[in-house]
Amino acid sequence: MKNPLCCLPFLSGLKEKPLQPNHGSHLPEGLCRQFSLAEIIAATNNFHPHLIIGRGDFGTVYKGTIDDGTVVAVKRRHSKFGGEEFRNESRFLCQLRHPLLVSLIGFCEERNEMILVYEYMSRGRLSDHLYGEGYAPLSWKQRLQICISAARGLHYLHTGTKYAVIHGNVTTRNILLNEEFSCKLHYFGISKLGSFCTSKASRVRRESKIIGTIGYMAPEYAVNGEMTEKTDVFAFGVILFQVLFGRPAEDLSLPQDLRYILEWAKESLREGTIYHAMDPYLKERVAPGCLNKYLEIASRCVHHDRKERPAMGEVEITLELALELQDRADAEMEATNPSTECLYEEALFSASVRNFSAPDRNFAHC
Ligand SMILES: Nc1ncnc2c1ncn2[C@@H]1O[C@H](COP(=O)(O)OP(=O)(O)OP(=O)(O)O)[C@@H](O)[C@H]1O
Numbered sequence: 001m002k003n004p005l006c007c008l009p010f011l012s013g014l015k016e017k018p019l020q021p022n023h024g025s026h027l028p029e030g031l032c033r034q035f036s037l038a039e040i041i042a043a044t045n046n047f048h049p050h051l052i053i054g055r056g057d058f059g060t061v062y063k064g065t066i067d068d069g070t071v072v073a074v075k076r077r078h079s080k081f082g083g084e085e086f087r088n089e090s091r092f093l094c095q096l097r098h099p100l101l102v103s104l105i106g107f108c109e110e111r112n113e114m115i116l117v118y119e120y121m122s123r124g125r126l127s128d129h130l131y132g133e134g135y136a137p138l139s140w141k142q143r144l145q146i147c148i149s150a151a152r153g154l155h156y157l158h159t160g161t162k163y164a165v166i167h168g169n170v171t172t173r174n175i176l177l178n179e180e181f182s183c184k185l186h187y188f189g190i191s192k193l194g195s196f197c198t199s200k201a202s203r204v205r206r207e208s209k210i211i212g213t214i215g216y217m218a219p220e221y222a223v224n225g226e227m228t229e230k231t232d233v234f235a236f237g238v239i240l241f242q243v244l245f246g247r248p249a250e251d252l253s254l255p256q257d258l259r260y261i262l263e264w265a266k267e268s269l270r271e272g273t274i275y276h277a278m279d280p281y282l283k284e285r286v287a288p289g290c291l292n293k294y295l296e297i298a299s300r301c302v303h304h305d306r307k308e309r310p311a312m313g314e315v316e317i318t319l320e321l322a323l324e325l326q327d328r329a330d331a332e333m334e335a336t337n338p339s340t341e342c343l344y345e346e347a348l349f350s351a352s353v354r355n356f357s358a359p360d361r362n363f364a365h366c
Pocket residue numbers: 053054055056057058059060061073075102118119120121122124125173174176187
């Protein structure tokens with residue numbers, strides 16, 4: 001079966017009757033609002049340049065207003081490419097409803113236009129807050145909360161629907177933040193359906209060329225296109241290091257041996273220089289017990305053998321424990337020194353580095 005999404009519905013909440021195709025649309029009827037182009041033009045003041053939020057690989061995103069004043073993000077495909085990604089995204093998102101996923105409000109396909117309308121996430125991408133210019137640093141607890149929510153969102157995708165959903169492009173660019181700095185998962189352009197949720201782990205092979213983001217690809221995916229829930233876990237492990245180090249997964253400005261974050265992580269764990277690698281803003285602010293737990297789970301997520309990587313549920317629970325350890329240490333510190341900021345001395349860490357995966361540098365730009 002080339003495209004398993006054709007056999008919708010796959011979500012547990014939906015009634016199991018065959019869905020009829022919507023006239024003029026690739027989406028099943030009744031799952032998603034269909035906007036007319038006139039409505040989109042009205043919402044974006046005719047795609048006014050002042051309303052552009054940003055540009056991605058396949059589309060330009062505008063801030064828009066619909067109906068009774070609801071603010072939305074409107075993504076307009078800006079080239080002849082990306083049609084398959086737009087379709088895949090809308091097929092998945094119109095059936096997935098969860099507080100930790102950016103909601104798809106509707107779509108528009110008219111006169112060669114392909115447009116998706118999303119819930120508006122006012123603070124944009126996590127990547128910008130970690131290493132973009134001009135952003136105030138996120139506190140360690142904010143970072144932990146974001147990681148916990150993102151892990152929970154992925155856990156839902158892997159286990160909460162009738163068929164597992166493999167996100168396939170888990171990156172800091174695809175985690176968006178709202179006004180309260182709560183995060184949601186974004187972008188389902190290359191997602192795949194996995195196996196029936198009660199059966200064993202999914203195994204999907206990408207038949208065409210490998211699509212993904214350099215620096216986040218699990219070795220088995222980069223080598224032979226094998227996608228499982230554990231490829232998402234691997235990418236999430238990369239994110240955990242990014243959150244701690246405050247740097248991109250691939251940084252071309254660095255020397256070759258430090259270009260990929262996992263090489264940097266491995267090196268700094270082996271040499272005991274983790275504090276040197278950390279985002280300078282976080283130095284002394286992370287309690288050693290919390291950091292140890294965090295490094296332990298991050299290291300397990302990027303294990304080269306996918307069977308050794310934890311499931312997202314375990315990742316979520318371990319991160320919650322890390323947050324608890326931080327809270328406890330802060331409370332103890334505050335009790336002894338009520339008037340000063342909680343600052344911690346450097347400690348040694350035991351996180352295993354032996355089984356870190358080789359970075360996907362050999363597959364860069366494939
Ligand atoms: N729902 C949304 N609410 C607010 N801003 C959004 C929303 N979706 C996207 N954006 C913003 O629009 C810009 C482009 O996002 P988009 O997802 O299209 O591309 P991207 O993040 O560059 O990734 P890619 O390279 O995968 O296309 C980003 O700055 C992003 O923060």
